[in-house]
Amino acid sequence: MILEAAMLQVKQGMEEEYEDAFRQASKIISSMKGYISHELQHCMEVKGKYLLLVRWETLEDHTVGFRQSNEYQEWKKLLHDFYDPFPLVEHFEKVQLS
Incomplete structure (x- = not known):
């Protein structure tokens, strides 16, 4: 399994x-061959900063x-x-x- 990680800075405001657009985009990525799972998290300290993690088979x-x-x-x-x-x-x- 491969973990894709992207730190995302969204334009202010x-x-x-x-987040609405990402909900739509989630349907796209989750339909792809080799896709396992993904999550989007927002930063608690910095407004507009997100962490995207996607798990792929290869x-x-x-x-x-x-x-x-x-x-x-x-x-x-x-x-x-x-x-x-x-x-x-x-x-x-x-x-x-181990």
């Missing part, structure tokens, strides 16, 4: 509109399957205009400790 399910799909174009239309600056997206893999 657009938080409620963003890195390619996100970077190729989703990012190169027609569905991603719809995702972009719904969400990308809210961000300033544009978020850095990183991928993580669980460390096996």
